[in-house]
Amino acid sequence: MTSATTITRPALVSRVMTRLDWRSNIIYIAFVIVFILFAIFLGSDGFLSTNNMLNIVRQTATISIMAVAMTFVIAAAEIDLSVGSIAGLASVVTAMTTTQFGLVPGIVAGILAGAIIGAINGGLVALLKVPSFLVTLGMLGLAAGLAQWITSSAPQPITDRIYVMIFGGGDFGPVPGMLVWTVVAVALGWLVMNRTGFGRKVLATGGNPTAAAYTGIRTARIKFSVLLISGIAAAIAGMLYAGRLESGRFQWGQGDELTVIAAVILGGTSLFGGRGAIIGTLFGSLFMGLINNGLILAGLEVAQQQVVRGAIIIAAVALSRKK
């Protein structure tokens, strides 16, 4: 009964290993091991350089932001498969609007695109009780198709310098903007998950929906909220793609949903709801970026990268599963 009390406190590694539920913290172990292996074998290829480290952060920022929001979705025992498509759609909406109407309308339109799709997802799940898996699977195709349709498959360049600076192109001195976005998202996510009533309600809804409802929690509203948040976060990620790559394209974010979900699960959030580990999610996301980066430095082809990445994800998730 007492063993559960020390989980969040730092302790000696041996104590951590024996007393903690190490399976739910597999991500930290995996992260350190892979990092050390890459440092040894790829050190001469520039793996450890500051620039490369910052690159990993830059490349994973969009995944991290979507994954923080996805942590809430999965903690509430729902899923959002449409995040990658929403990011693509938001990137073209924001790019087109910025070009036509200027900076502020462009930003508003981008976020609105994600909010609308998120609200539709949430509304269908909360009101019509359609499983989120099906709703967002449909939305994955719908949003991607929409993005391709309204742009006639053409890239939408962004020439607004301020936009590019805000959304990931710029640096704050030595600190890349993408790092700032990541830190803000993670800090906000952690605070909301662990220190607000909303976070508790999300965990309760995912942990035992009947008990949550008996306690007076409006679980339908919670489900709506997490999917709305996920849509908005995906839109911001799409805008970061647009800013960093100075254009909106329907392909941005394609397939990200799998990376995002893998990052969240690797981070220790239960796929069955009730648990949400924001810091774990950050490391899950960085882990995905780390592997990408290492495999590229190691000179693997894209096809080989996919195979290795898939195998590593399966292994880590299998290890993190409780008996």
Next chain:
Amino acid sequence: MAENELPPAVRMRSIVKSFGPVEVLKAVDMDIVAGEVHALAGENGAGKSTLMKVLQGVHQITSGTIQVNGEPVTIRNTADAERAGIGMVFQEFSLIPSMTVAQNIFLNREIRGTAGLVDDRAAENAARKIFDGLGVKIDPKARVSDLGTAYWQLVEIAKALSKEASVIVMDEPTASLAKHEVENLFDLIETLKKRGIAIVYISHRMDEIRRVADRITVLRDGRVVLASAVATLTAAEIIEAIIGRRLASDLVYRDRQLSGDAPILLEAKNIASNRVLKSVSLTIRAGEIVGLAGLMGSGRTEFARVVAGMDRPTQGTLSIDGKMVRFATPIAAQQAGVALIPEDRREQGLVLEHSVADNLTLPVLDRMKAGGFLSMRKLRDATEDLVTRFAVKASDPYAPISQLSGGNQQKVVVAKWINTNPRILVMDEPTSGVDIGTKTEILDIVRDFASRGNAVLFISSELPELLAVADSIVVIRQGRSDLPLVRTDIVSEEQLQLTIQGDAA
């Protein structure tokens, strides 16, 4: 203090509750007085749970009035009930397993600290204070999933107290508790009474009711049939009120004229297994019901698992029809004609989301085929036959089985397995949580099954029913079995209880 002049904590008058055309509560009156334990009894489906869910705001009353401390209240939802000071300790536990004790107690009423953020430490301190007041030791920082079920209940009680509940409803609170935990719960109930908290105590167990309750209300078919102080009642009177016209003497042994030279169907010799079993021997003849008695942890369930092929014995032999068998899997045991009705029907016996029909026909799907595909007609006929034969009370056999009362669920489990035509039926606590009426029906089903030349191993910790159904009883203590007791060996229930308690008593 003129206590008599105080209005009762809760006064319910003419409560009617209908689900569609079905009237579940028919003008029920009930007074719950501060500082008393008020037992609420009745068969499954009599309306106990519905009455309490109405009070708790889970269901809304169709008509009637509820007063709390003399003030009329309208309870539309759980928040209304909470405001009126009514707390419930649910039978199906209602905690979030992934959260800590303190987080659960203050769920949706989180204590706020700086900047309106949730302050877990303050919640932990507040929780600790509640537990100290109750004299129980629980770490508020422990995760609920790491606690035993006895502690879950305490957390629920603490949750109710933290909301300043003046009425706490406990629905079968001892169902999943060990003996010493039950004692702790009774001590706790005393503490709560002294604080002036009223407790509604729902239970099937007469000994508990007579021990803790001050007053009792008995419901039958949605009506109050008995409302009285407990001290003036005998257990027989209460039982009579619960089951009505049926006689309590249904739990009486019926000699089914067994012939002593019927062939031995199942023989176990000196069975031992890794964990608890040291040496268990027994034989069951065709047509015989052998009772297996023993304390929790004595090895009853473990022996059943060996017979059903779920565990392999490390020593000893098992024979069916005089031929030695070694079951590698439960399927091998089933093929040899052994069926096990497990202890926990919700976990192991049923697919709760599936319909009565689906549950009934699941083990015999192979027999339901026509031309390689499942025949809807065969399925329907089989379902109708079983529902009638086993008197399963289901308004719709195609509705989820979770909507049935516990007793009827258990009938479905029994029907499902008997329908597979086993020759040896192993039943582990087949009537736990089942009302007396359904219990006698299940015992009749078992007798009938045995009389057709089959063997039954009937495991139960309820001696009256064991004495009613078993042709002989084997007592198992700390993994070892005694010689079987035939009917003439058993003088009284008390004496059998002493035998079971053995050296531990």
